[in-house]
Amino acid sequence: xxxxxxxxxxxxxxxxxxxxxxxxxxxxxxxxxxxxxxxxxxxxxxxxxxxxxxxxxxxxxxxxxxxxxxxxxxxxxxxxxxxxxxxxxxxxxxxxxxxxxxxxxxxxxxxxxxxxxxxxxxxxxxxxxxxxxxxxxxxxxxxxxxxxxx
Numbered sequence: 150x151x152x153x154x155x156x157x158x159x160x161x162x163x164x165x166x167x168x169x170x171x172x173x174x175x176x177x178x179x180x181x182x183x184x185x186x187x188x189x190x191x192x193x194x195x196x197x198x199x200x201x202x203x204x205x206x207x208x209x210x211x212x213x214x215x216x217x218x219x220x221x222x223x224x225x226x227x228x229x230x231x232x233x234x235x236x237x238x239x240x241x242x243x244x245x246x247x248x249x250x251x252x253x254x255x256x257x258x259x260x261x262x263x264x265x266x267x268x269x270x271x272x273x274x275x276x277x278x279x280x281x282x283x284x285x286x287x288x289x290x291x292x293x294x295x296x297x298x299x
Contacts, residue, residue, distance in 0.1 A: 157202070157203070157271070157272060157275045157276070158204075158255050158257040158258055158259065158275060159203065159204055159205040159206060159255075160204065160205070160206045160207075160208070160253050160254065160255055160258040160259070161199055161204050161206070161207045161208070161258055161259035161260070161261060162207070162208045162209075162210055162234075162246065162249045162250065162253070162258060162259070162260050162261070163182070163192070163195060163196075163207055163208070163209050163210065163261045163262075163263045164210045164242060164245050164246070164249075164260070164261070164262050164263050165180060165181075165182040165192060165209050165210060165211050165215075165218060165263030165264075166180075166210050166211050166212030166213060166215070166236050166239070166240070166245050166263075178214070179214060179217050180211070180213055180214050180215065180217055180218055181263065181264050182195075182218065182263035182264060183217050183218060183221065184264075190221060191263075191264065191266070192209075192218065192222070192263060193226075194266055195261060195263065195266060196222070196226045196227070196229060196231075197227070198266070198268075199229065199259070199261075199271075200226070200227050200228065200229055202271040202272065204229065204259070204271075205228075205229065205230060206229070206230045206231075206232065207226075207229055207230070207231055207232070208232045208233070208234050208249040208250075208252045208253065209231060209232070209233050209234070209249075209263075210234045210236070210245040210246065210248060210249040210263075211233055211234070211235055211236065212235065212236035212237075212238075212239055212240070212245075213239075215233065215235055218233075219233060232252050234248045234249035234251070234252060236248060246260065257275070257278065257279070259271060259275075267290055269288045274286060274288055
């Protein structure tokens with residue numbers, strides 16, 4: 150299968166504005182995407198993943214204590230341009246997306262949750278999305294237990 154004719158999108162949104170109430174006892178007073186995993190904030194793993202797929206710009210949809218995120222990453226991470234769509238009040242998932250999409254310059258972009266990581270070949274996902282002329286494409290994993298997600 151060859152995908153040479155379509156250039157992959159270079160933009161992504163990461164939803165990183167939640168309160169992280171279920172993790173309060175573990176991470177206390179920092180945004181959930183900044184939870185330390187092996188000495189690095191979880192968000193750093195997501196950003197590194199996007200760099201691997203040559204994403205150039207990420208809009209971080211932030212809210213609760215977003216300054217922690219900005220102070221750590223600033224406006225650049227390993228050549229990845231970071232922009233911040235700041236929620237003055239919690240907007241929920243849809244509101245966070247709507248707030249961030251104003252910073253997107255293309256018709257297609259990736260959307261990630263700031264507290265979820267799993268390996269997906271973004272090149273294949275994007276090119277399948279284009280090939281099928283889809284309005285939206287999702288990458289999902291089968292699960293059996295959902296109670297920890299509220």
